[in-house]
């Protein structure tokens with residue numbers, strides 16, 4: 569907390585605003601400073617006038633944050649420095665042949681392999697923080713340690729934000745209500761504003777626009793997927809993002825990935841799409857339920873990605889024109 573700027577504090581713990589108000593600390597304009605630096609900017613005169621007690625404020629804010637987190641029932645220790653996968657067995661019970669695989673924040677790992685080979689299973693192992701208690705017998709370490717079991721059960725402070733292949737909404741809510749409810753549960757100060765931002769991002773990914781008062785149950789598959797992606801990207805504080813096949817939703821998959829990836833997150837993505845697979849730093853190859861190889865994307869592949877991207881552009885534009893009801897011409901498509 570000591571090294572966080574006031575802006576970061578407000579973002580992570582929106583309730584500190586109340587603390588500043590209660591103590592009549594005008595932090596506006598000083599958001600780029602740490603709390604300590606902010607306290608130190610006061611002149612000796614101001615310190616006396618306003619009875620600012622630097623010695624008191626610093627530990628007090630720390631305690632305040634701790635108590636509030638406790639009160640709200642959210643723990644604060646979900647910083648993840650590393651995720652490690654320890655080998656288990658494939659579908660025949662043969663040991664997987666890879667060394668412990670460690671992934672660090674800001675890295676993207678893709679997972680490739682034939683249909684039914686076990687890609688979703690690997691994501692599920694991570695989501696469940698498996699400890700040899702899944703069909704694969706794999707174990708997952710977080711920060712080189714066995715993860716706290718609270719991550720399995722806590723809805724508030726999830727280790728993992730998962731975008732699964734099945735996204736079934738059961739609640740009878742409108743889009744706006746759903747988003748605001750979610751934002752509130754995340755202790756966001758401005759749920760309405762946040763919900764508008766998510767809706768905008770979602771519509772940016774989806775084809776036909778939907779509105780705040782569209783019932784969640786009447787969204788199409790692609791639209792609800794777009795909504796979940798935007799919601800996860802903007803609202804989720806989970807340090808690990810698991811993505812199961814964003815390409816099949818008929819949404820802008822590249823934009824979706826860009827939205828989801830952020831500097832401090834670990835991203836694992838199962839995909840059948842060569843473009844997405846090559847956008848990753850490394851890729852896990854799954855065969856017969858086991859991790860068969862872990863490959864680093866080569867320079868040649870990265871430059872190949874640019875070529876593939878051009879081809880993809882052609883396909884996308886054909887898709888767009890077909891969707892719009894146009895007739896395709898060779899000249900227009902390959903221009």
Ligand SMILES: Nc1ncnc2c1ncn2[C@@H]1O[C@H](COP(=O)(O)OP(=O)(O)OP(=O)(O)O)[C@@H](O)[C@H]1O
Pocket residue numbers: 657658659660681682683684685686687688689690703704838856857858
């Ligand atoms: N190591 C393993 N041991 C036992 N069962 C496994 C193992 N790996 C995967 N399975 C099982 O194999 C089945 C298919 O796996 P999964 O759904 O993960 O495939 P997938 O690669 O995601 O396929 P798709 O591309 O169709 O999504 C599941 O029932 C899964 O639990």
Ligand SMILES: [Mg+2]
Pocket residue numbers: 687688689733812838
């Ligand atoms: Mg799958």
